[in-house]
Amino acid sequence: MFVKICGLSREEHVRTAVEAGADAVGFILTTSSRRIAPERAAELAALVPPHVLTVGVFKGEDPDAVRAAAITAGVRAIQLHGDHPHSDFTALKDLGRTLVRAVDAGADLRCGAYDEDLLLVDAPRAGGGEPWDWAAVRERASGHWLLAGGLAPGNVAAAVAAARPWGVDVSSGVEVAPGVKDSALIRAFLEAARAAS
């Protein structure tokens, strides 16, 4: 089970996620209360060992802006939300970063359909912490795909049983207040996700 902890902004939480065994950590580089500057993401990404994927999260920006921010941040993966066309993934391919297509359940759920490396199937409102009908995508999603949207330590096992994803992603479910991560919740989520696999 691949586990991504998203929306990190503090050193303490990046270190906790890495030490607790996260496979990926995400930095929000788009409009959001969780947004951090690419330069700040670069400071945090420098704390992350090579075996953990650093992910820059974007929504709706044009490929040139995504490229510039991803280079400044030094992230090894780019996650695009917001109905980006196939051509945006093609335009970013030469960067050599892992490309993540983030969609809701209404989209094409075959990982690789847009030449992406990973697919993230999320609630309609990304980062909203809202559970949805995870089981509905079980037969439709395929390949290297992550389930997201309203996951938390207490429900990730049920979500995995319902949707059978390749990986999971969490943000709100490891926060004690909007945008404020908690180390104990990060550890609890990783433990529960591992046990669910």
Ligand SMILES: O=C(O)c1ccccc1NCC(=O)[C@H](O)[C@H](O)COP(=O)(O)O
């Ligand atoms: O988290 C945000 O604020 C955000 C804003 C705009 C685009 C994407 C965003 N988050 C992306 C993520 O990968 C979240 O972890 C994912 O949507 C799950 O969030 P949650 O339901 O809060 O666990």
